[in-house]
Amino acid sequence: MANVQPKEQLVLDGAHEQGFLAFYKGLPEKPNTTVRLFDRGEYYTVHGQDAVLAARELFRTNSVIKHLGGGSNKLESVVLSRLNFESFVRDLLLLKHYRVELYKQKSSSKNDWEAEYKASPGNLSQFEEILFGANNELTVTTGVIGVKLASEGGHRVVGIGYIDANGRQMSVAEFNDSDTFSNLEALVVQLSPRECLIPSGDLGPDGAKLKQVLSRSQLLVSERKRTEFTNKDASQDLSRLLRTKGDASAVAARPEMDRTNAICALAAVIKYLELLGDDSNFAQYTLSMYDLSQYMRLDSAAVRALHVEPISGSVESSGGVSKTHTLLGLLDKCRTPLGHRLLAQWLRQPLVDINKIEERLDLVEAMICTVEMRHSLGEEHLRRVPDLNRMARKLSRKAATLQDCYRLYQCVERLPYLCEAIAKYDGPHTASLAAVFTTPLQELISDLAKYQEMIETTVDMEQANQGEYVIKPDFDETLAELRETMNGLEKDIQNQLRKAANDLCLEAGKSIKLESNAQLGFYFRVTLKEEKVLRNNRSYHMIDTNKAGVRFRNNALQDLNEQHMASKEEYVQQQKTVVEEIMNIAVGYVEVLQNLGQVLATLDCIFALATAAVSAPIPYVRPKLLEQGSGVIKFQEIRHPCLELQDDVSFIPNDCTFDKGNGLFHIITGPNMGGKSTYLRSVGAAVLMAQIGSFVACQEAEISIVDSILARVGAGDCQLKGVSTFMAEMLETATILRSASNKSLIIIDELGRGTSTYDGFGLAWAISEYIAKEISAFCLFATHFHELTALADEVDSVQNYHVTATTAHGALTLLYQVRPGPCDRSFGIHVAELANFPSSVIEYAKRKAGELEDDFGNDDDDSDEAVKKRKLEKQEGEKLIEEFLTKAASLDVDNMSEQDLEIEINKLRDEVKGKNNPYVSRLLSRET
Structure with a gap:
């Protein structure tokens, strides 16, 4: 939705306009990924290409663009209100990953602007208050x-x-x-x-x-x-x-x-x-x-394929799509900013040390088993933990306030109760809970005891509970006198409430209320319905009117309020020395705060994983882990954890079994939309979740720890980066072949579709054979090349599976079940029917498919001589194909451009064509 256009207008006199234009034109050149903003006091401006960007991204219209100067010196300008400015900066830094520079004017009489603040996606410190105020905690990682x-x-x-x-x-x-x-x-x-x-x-x-x-x-x-x-x-x-x-x-x-x-x-x-x-x-x-x-190695393709986290700048990352579409959104039940950041880190850094993983699983299991502990942690304790890392930085920069110190005090005050909540567990994992949480927390409570005592001694707790953060009046004689004066004024102000209620015939505290805030001090408020009692009443003057009602005062309250605000300001000034001393002492607790943040962040992540496991439609189970190299991955009734949460989805689970004796390379065939990709992603997601210490979405799981998950999924072009579908496939596949070990999990979906059928099949065969024979990694390979299933006859470790479908009464029914054996036919035309292709196109497709099948597989001459001839042709043709693949595999693809690679492949293909083998010719005819 477009932002509301600001009411402010950029108005400059001629001299200032010309001076600013000269200054702006003299600025050094900048990249398009840096945006310069100018602070004009009550509003902000952007100019040139930055103004065009703001108009497009923020307002969704060019009508907000105005111009400074004229002719060739004309400069595009857009005015931003404070809200527009904050929204724009947030989008630039967190979503678009741009840099931001904010210029301020040193003198109002001169055009002497300077860059006062700078920020980039990895360094947000100068814009923290804008980006992460009270309602916008820092949940993103920076670095x-x-x-x-x-x-x-x-x-x-x-x-x-x-x-x-x-x-x-x-x-x-x-x-x-x-x-x-x-x-x-x-x-x-x-x-x-x-x-x-x-x-x-x-x-x-x-x-x-x-x-x-x-x-x-x-x-x-x-x-x-x-x-x-x-x-x-x-x-x-x-x-x-x-x-x-x-x-x-x-x-x-x-x-x-x-x-x-x-x-x-x-x-x-x-x-x-x-x-x-x-x-x-x-x-x-x-x-x-x-x-x-x-940590487990993940390539960027695997992160995208498994939907580990929202893609930066996507609709989902900006909150437009359900967060459960990614593993991070699914598992992130954290209650603190510390936890949000750490869980995202865990998902990118799955563990490979079986002892560390088992420890996390023990902690999650303990949390799952104790409902009372889980409830009290989530609802009473964790949600009240502030961002301790941010607070530590504010303390070290001497930018913290008395309110920050009090919030930290409240957090520390809750720690003993938090330890009590953890102690409610009395199962087999008590030692792990004590080692990771209880013992470190008790040590930190001891370290922070003096801090608690300091805050209790100096801060006025009664006022703090009402939102006023001041030093105790008995801490200083002058403060005590001022507090006494303020108390007397507050009694007089309460008397004014009763007088106003009698005067206006209203009920004090109900139909007329006494309220206060930091900006206005004390005032009366009535609802809009009662507003008529103020009309033509000269004893009262209105401050403003909004949907909450009418705010107003009489002269007596006005005088008392001014005295009270003056005393309050004097109190603040008088206590500055004490506050400064508190801050100097608090700085010494920065390292303790950071350590406390690490413990609480870990606790929050364990709580989140346990909550996700028990709140799933079917609760997750604890995986049984095996050492690296054990050569076993088994899932019984595995589900995709994100897909099963979608509305109107009745997920059909499947089994998956890898072991050294039963095959580590699985070829999955079947129709489009039949569930191949979901099956692949389910296995990858389960292995990833298990190695971060999460329970997994299945009935039973046994997993050998893998050193990496490598993926080649999808066939999207990257034209903006100058990379075609085919080249993107080859680059990602080359990374897999060079990086994978026999302890890796490889996921490949539809390799070879970016080029001709002949070349694609050849590459798919060669790559599959190399992975199965040379690497011997766990591999799930989904393909439409049914001919690839013949690899199982040549390599013992290759097993064929297919997703099931039926075509009863001419209609395709997808069953989404994975069964042993190859798929015996293609369902492309049936899928087209499901997509509501025009009937004339469907009929033509069926007729053409029949002709091609006749050309390829049917021959009227069934004599012994003809059969023998076709058999010899096939043997010769297969030999030619093998020679082609051998020569193709020997090409130096690392040092060849895509164009050179295509030229060499075409030469090899023409060489095969020149042999005029009927079997090969029939294969090639499929391309046309």
Whole structure:
């Protein structure tokens, strides 16, 4: 829905207009992904292409665009109200992943504007109050990575520096990578940064591939000067930013500093985020090595295929579609911003350590078994936990208020009750609950005891409970006098309520009320129905009228209110010294707060997983986990957890069995819309959920831990990135073939549809055979090439399955059941009938299909000689096909463009055609 257009108008006199135009034209050039806004006091403006963007995205009309200047000097301008401004900035940073610069004027008499605030998707700190006020908590992850490529000993080395300004964490990683940058892609999925910095200029032959990988990951990529990627002053800079005590020499001795390329990348991120320019960042960060192998590897294609989280910028991510369409939306029953962020991280970082997974499963099971604990945590305790990470940052920046300190006090006050709620469980997992939650919480309660005592001693609890955050009056003589004065004024104000009620013949506290707020102070209010009593009554003057009623005062209340507000302001000024001292002491609790946040976030995530498991239409079950390499994945009556929640869906579950003796490569055939893709995604989602510690949607599950889930699902073109369907398939499949191990789960859906039938089938066969024979990974391969089912006759590990359908009385009925064996026919025309194709098209399709079947499979000559001849033709043809596939597989596809690859494939095909084999000719005739 379009936003309401602002009433403000940009009005400038001629001199100011010309001066602003000159200033704007003189600004340095910026990328289209940066938007400049100008603070005009009561409203904001955007200009040039930014104005066009605001008109299109915010107002959905160009009629809001006005112009400054004239002729060739004309500049597009759009005015934004404060609400428009906040909405626009939120969309730019959180959905579109743009950068934002806010300019303010230093002097009203001059056009001396300067960029006062800057923000980017990975650094939102300066816009936090706009983006995440009281009603908009920070539930998104933020982070920036720097990438530096190098070559050492003939190997491609990638150095990574990562900073999460929200969590005050730094990580470095350095690893060898393939030419498809599969390790880098897995790391980007796991960390989910919002921005990536790379050195500007030519990055050599790997540069284009690097940018291609990053573009698949929906990152805002920025090129920075190469001179910023240096470790020259890294030790000194880190000694100021890290919590650990020690000078530059002590930092230089840390093992992380040996990762030279990673430290160079980290230095670029530190400079980009301007961390050294803000004293509140000093001694606040941690630095660690990031180990890729501690988590399951997911490529970006698998994240999309399994619908792990909403696609950034999509309708769903902006709240337009049911959140349960993704695994994150389905499982995110968290009550805190801390939990929301951590659960999203868990989904991108599934565990591979069986002991850690079992511990999470124990905690979830304990939560499921104790309804009382789950209810009290969700309804009484967790929902009242503030964003402790954000609060810690405000304290360290000296930007916290007395209200923030009181909210933290309320949180700490609830911790003993939270521990009591956890203690209600007395089952077999008591030790795990104590180790992960109860013991750390009790230690933190002890650490925060002095903080509680300070707040109780200094803050006026009675006033705080009424929304007024002030120091106790008995803390200072002057404060006590002011409090006494204010109490006397409040008694007089209450007397005025009774007098006004008598005067207006209303009932005090009911039909006439005394109210107050921070802006107006005290005032009377009556409903709109009672408004007539004020008409022509000169003793009362109205403040304003809204749907809640009429606000008004008499002269006596006006005088008393002014005295009360003056005393209140004096009270605030008098208590400033005490408040400042409280803040200085509270800063010392920043690290404790961050530790408390980690414990409560984990508790919230366990609560969410347990709630999701018990609230499903059919409760989820605990999976039985096996060590990596066990070679078994078994699901009984598996369901897709998102699909079963959709309205009017009666989900039909299926079984899935992988084991070394029964085949690890499953080919699934059957009609479109028959459930093949859903079946594949169900298995992938269940394995992913199990390895984050969640129960799964089936009757029984036995899962060998996998080291990665790799996917090739869907056939959407990427024309905006210059990548065709076929090339997208080949790039994703190449990543799978290079990254997969015998402990991986591979999901492939409809490979080979982006090219001709002959080429597509050949590639599908070659890829399937390679995965089944060479990699020996768990693999689900859905295909329309029924001929591919013959692979099961040649490779023992290949098993055929099909989704069932019937065509009784000429009508197609999809049964959505997966059964052993290949599908014996195609149902394409029946599916077209379901889609209401015109009857004339359907009839023609049936006639043409019959002709092709006759051409291919029927021959009037059934003599022994003719049968023998056809058999020889088939043997010769199969040999030609095998030769074609061998030559195709030997092509250097990594170093060939799509056009060159197509030329070489066509040459090989023409070579086969030249043999004039009837069997091959009949196969090729299918293409026409």
